[in-house]
Amino acid sequence: MTPDVAVVGGGWAGCAAALTLAEAGVPVTLYEAGRVLGGRARAVELGDRVLDNGQHILLGAYTNTLELIARVHPAPRTPPLWRLPxxxxxxxxxxxxxxxxxxxxxxxxxxxxxxxxxxxxxxxxxxxxxxxxxxxxxxxxxxxxxxxxxxxxxxxxxxxxxxxxxxxxxxxxxxxxxxxxxxxxxxxxxxxxxDLLLPRSDLGELFPVPAARRIVDAGGVVRLACRVSGLSARADGITTLLGAGNQTHAHSHAIIAVAPQHVKGLAASISELGDAVAMLAHYDYQPIATGYVQYAPDFRLPKPFLALAEGPAQFAFDRGQSHAQPGLIAFVASAAADLPTDWLDRAEAQLRRSVRPGRPQWRKRIVEKQATYACRPGMARPAVRTRHPRVFLAGDYTAGPYPATLESATQSGVQSAASLLETL
Structure with a gap:
């Protein structure tokens, strides 16, 4: 069968996998259930504002992610990331x-x-x-x-x-x-x-959206708002079931690049993925909360971001300095399973211990309830290769040295695509 790969999931792992395949000349279809790419690190529109579903920061050690971002921004007028010692x-x-x-x-x-x-x-x-x-x-x-x-x-x-x-x-x-x-x-x-690297654009434009453009330019297909409800696997190919299962599409291979809690639903009929599904059944998940607060446009933090003491938020980011959104502060509360309902009020109080931001003009909370898996000792994490020779996994939960980060996601996406290419 002529190679024709389905990548299911348009988060950072799926986009990295699809881009790697498309640039290698392999026909690829990227399926994304949502209307925007990026998965758990995506842009969101709130009124006339383009924000992110969570504030992210990258390390200089995340070389795979940085290389991919550089690849889809070949000659930027402004560097897409702000590098800080x-x-x-x-x-x-x-x-x-x-x-x-x-x-x-x-x-x-x-x-x-x-x-x-x-x-x-x-x-x-x-x-x-x-x-x-x-x-x-x-x-x-x-x-x-x-x-x-x-x-x-x-x-x-x-x-x-x-x-x-x-x-x-x-x-x-x-x-x-x-x-x-x-x-x-x-x-x-x-x-x-x-080094710490802050995005200068929304998370979609940082990687998933330009990656999708490159995929299409290379002959691939990107299908948004197209939910894959299941996969069936044979020895010679893969079939994607779309929506309620009334539509099907044949592919030679598939990369499952959805969040770990959704793998079981896609792989239910593929017995060779039983071991991976059993590992993931033991995962539990942690939320991340981001609170956006708009202050007067002339307000700015003394630094691009500050650490906050004694909870509930750990950091405050100045999006005026990074994203040209003057006066907009993003408060981040990680591991937010027991977050009080007034957490954003408390976060603002944390900030006022060191600066005087004035009266807030606008506030919005975004909580990703299953932002990442809880990274506990001795966790079993599946490999990108599965027991089925035509099905691969990609995601920040696959085997690797890092926790659930953008680097884990992109590294896994590239590795899954490379493993698939080795079989062709």
């Missing part, structure tokens, strides 16, 4: 800034120069981080157990907020092994790997 400002209690020194010396220098710590705490943190980065062993247990020997102030101000933002899982239940992978990737390679 790592700085963690939580006024008035804490500030860490990493200078442009070779890694991991830049982290040691940042910790030794951190504001809000005494010298004992600084030395303890620097030694602990150096040992973690050098360590070859995979640490067992939870992040809370991993950081148990750290001063309580460091756990509260640095390591645990980093855990929540990176793994979207409370440190008491988050995987120490995955957290260590993130720290090693950010601080154990090149200095630039710890």
């Amino acid at each position: 790592l700085a963690f400002d939580q006024p008035p209690d804490f500030r860490l800034r990493c200078p442009r020194l070779p890694a991991p010396l830049h982290l040691a220098a940042g910790l030794l120069g951190a504001r809000g710590l005494d010298w004992h705490e600084k030395l303890t943190a620097a030694r602990w981080a150096a040992a973690l980065i050098r360590g070859a062993a995979t640490p067992p247990g939870t992040v809370s157990e991993l950081t148990r020997g750290q001063p309580e102030k460091l756990r509260a101000l640095l390591w645990h907020p980093l855990c929540i933002s990176a793994l979207n899982t409370p440190p008491e239940t988050a995987s120490a092994a995955v957290f260590a992978s993130v720290i090693r990737a950010a601080f154990g390679g090149r200095n630039a790997h710890s």
Whole structure:
């Protein structure tokens, strides 16, 4: 059968897989149930505003994602990402800034120069981080157990907020092994790997939308508002069932690139995916809440973003500085399973401890109830290859070193496409 691949799911993993196949000359159809691409990292329209369903930040270590973004923005007038050296400002209690020194010396220098710590705490943190980065062993247990020997102030101000933002899982239940992978990737390679990169556009225009244009230009098909309700698999091909199953379309292969909680529904009739479905049945999920608050257009944060102490939100981002939306602040609360109903009021109160934003003019809350899977110790994660030779998986939940991040998603998408190409 002539190759003709169905990619089911138009999130970042699906777009990465479809783009890789299309640029390799393989006919591909990208199916997306929604009206916009991006999945759990997409643009949303609220009145006359284009926002995001969640505020994202990338690490310089996310090389696969950065390469894909660069590929779909070949000659931008303005770089699509704003690169900032790592700085963690939580006024008035804490500030860490990493200078442009070779890694991991830049982290040691940042910790030794951190504001809000005494010298004992600084030395303890620097030694602990150096040992973690050098360590070859995979640490067992939870992040809370991993950081148990750290001063309580460091756990509260640095390591645990980093855990929540990176793994979207409370440190008491988050995987120490995955957290260590993130720290090693950010601080154990090149200095630039710890840089923080803020999108300058909405998440759709950052990658999924230009990727779709490239897919179509390469001869592929992108079908929006087209729900695949199921897949049937034979030894020689795959059939997609569309909508209520009244329409079908034959393909040679399929890449399932939906969120992990939706894999079972698509793969119910494919016995070879039973192992993967059984793994995913044990997953549970964590929400992320984003609150957008419009202040006077002349208000701006002293930095592009600030860390916030003592919850419920962990960060406030100034979209006036990054997205040319003056006075608009995005508050982010990760691992938000027990978020109080007045969380955005409390987040604004957190911000007022260090700045005076004035009276809000407009507010909107967006909660992704199943934003990511909870990243717990010892989780089994399926490979991109399945037992069926014509069906592959792509998503931030597949086997890899990182938690549910854009890097995990795009890396998985490229890997699934590469594995499929190897079979042709």
